[in-house]
Amino acid sequence: MTKRIVILGGGTGGTLAANRLRRALDTECEITVVDRDDDHVYQPGLLFLPFGLAHEDDLVRSRRRQLREGIAYRDSGVDHVDVEANVVHLANGEVLGYDVLVIATGARLAPEETEGLTGAGWLSRTFSFYDLPGATALARALREFTGGRIVVNVVDLPIKCPVAPLEFCFLADWYFHERGIRDRVRLTYVTTLDGAFTTPVAARSLAGMLQEKGIELVTEFNTGEVDGEEGKLVSYDGREVEFDLAVVVPVHGGADCVERSWGLGDALGFVPTDEHTLQSEVRDNIFVIGDAAAVPTSKAGSVTHFEGEVLVRNVERYLAGQELDASFDGHTNCFVESGFGKALLIDFNYDTEPVPGHYPTSVGLPLLKESRLNHLGKLMFSWLYWHSLLPGRNLPGVSTAMPRAGKRFEVAQGGS
Structure with a gap:
């Protein structure tokens, strides 16, 4: 009897999962992907759009056209799942109806959760570059900006691509240098964390880069209100940070349809998931990929890519009545644009924080070190995304599990 696989979400996770499953299961299953529209947005490109380094037309393609032949597509929102x-x-x-459900509904921006953020000044003085309308409006604002204080604020975690706000600061530093007005622009990074990043070694490196570039760092700031009219962030403890232009990364939550589905999501709307098998903790026939999963790793595109192989293998094993593969290790790999045509690279997993060295081997790209090669790697990733990652192909030399070769683990343990 033909098995029915339904995939909720036609973004990165849903698309690559569908394509990998179609290839692995051939005609044994009916595969249907569901999403609310046909616009697949290349989200890493949103970071570049405000600085004129990417264009809107290059970032959006048809969701349906990214799917292999034999995969059905439903252009509709999801009301709810009856598990x-x-x-x-x-x-x-x-x-x-489904025999296996794959949830790839991603993370939802919730700017309305922060008092004042979508009020006075929204998209004229306060912005977010985490969606296409926001990034486009911010591009216009930056072109017209001639001086003053720009504040980049992460309201709370988790967020998609946790390094992107830092990248924005570094690219803004470069952008205003190129315009010849950097001395008239005060850049400030405001975060709820106690450092520049979530892990100590990377936090030290990134904080040092902020200092070298003259970017202020304000930590442990829990934003309670954004006053776009007066131009200030107000924390829950009463502290204030003034701005002329604010770039705010809003609170993220799970998809609305997850929240409407009884017993499916947690308090934030993400789906409780086994961190190694990617099988949901809700029902055995539900699997989760990408930002929708409540697992202890970054909500980043690379995580979704690395999850894909394990998820597909486990859907196959579930349908065959076999024991699941518990090999996903939380592998995360992120290029961090640092401006002036350079970037860093960080590589880590559940158990290992970012450390110096090289990736994927001792003769690979430098880790936690600015490099022109890393910048070129990030630019090249756009092509790989559309032509290798989404079609569900394995990238040569890039493994699902985090490689240990080439890394200097003694740094994370307090060495030098």
């Missing part, structure tokens, strides 16, 4: 009956209720009234 007891194994059915998905779509917003258009259609009901899809």
